[in-house]
Amino acid sequence: TAFSITYVFSKPSGITDLNPGSVVRTIVEAISREIEYVHLQLQEAYRSGFLETAEGEALDLVVSLLGVKRKPPQPSSGIVTFGRNTEPEKIAIAGEVHLYDGSTEYELKRALVKEVVRIEGTFGGAPIT
Numbered sequence: 001t002a003f004s005i006t007y008v009f010s011k012p013s014g015i016t017d018l019n020p021g022s023v024v025r026t027i028v029e030a031i032s033r034e035i036e037y038v039h040l041q042l043q044e045a046y047r048s049g050f051l052e053t054a055e056g057e058a059l060d061l062v063v064s065l066l067g068v069k070r071k072p073p074q075p076s077s078g079i080v081t082f083g084r085n086t087e088p089e090k091i092a093i094a095g096e097v098h099l100y101d102g103s104t105e106y107e108l109k110r111a112l113v114k115e116v117v118r119i120e121g122t123f124g125g126a127p128i129t
Contacts, residue, residue, distance in 0.1 A: 018025050048058035051066075060070060122128065 015024050017023075047053040048055075049062065051059075051062050054062045063070060
């Protein structure tokens, strides 16, 4: 449940100029920024102490408490299977080249194929078939 608290002084403090550029407002704004900065640092330190929220070097330190060492980053690899619901025609693709350029999508020169009969290429300087 949300609630608010309002403090009211029994007699005015004498500080009434809260307009932009006033001395009081400038000091309050400067202190507010520093409090926000310290709050963000404390929040980051708190989150760095948990396995689910720690990142980077903080995560390395958290998992070291568990006796675990993180693996270094490496490119991912795996097997990809493409499929479709309809039966395409069987065609031969002659001399089509695809180079990896970091894209997530590729446009084929020919229509979708039913079966790939043979693949030739190189990986790491070694030929593959």
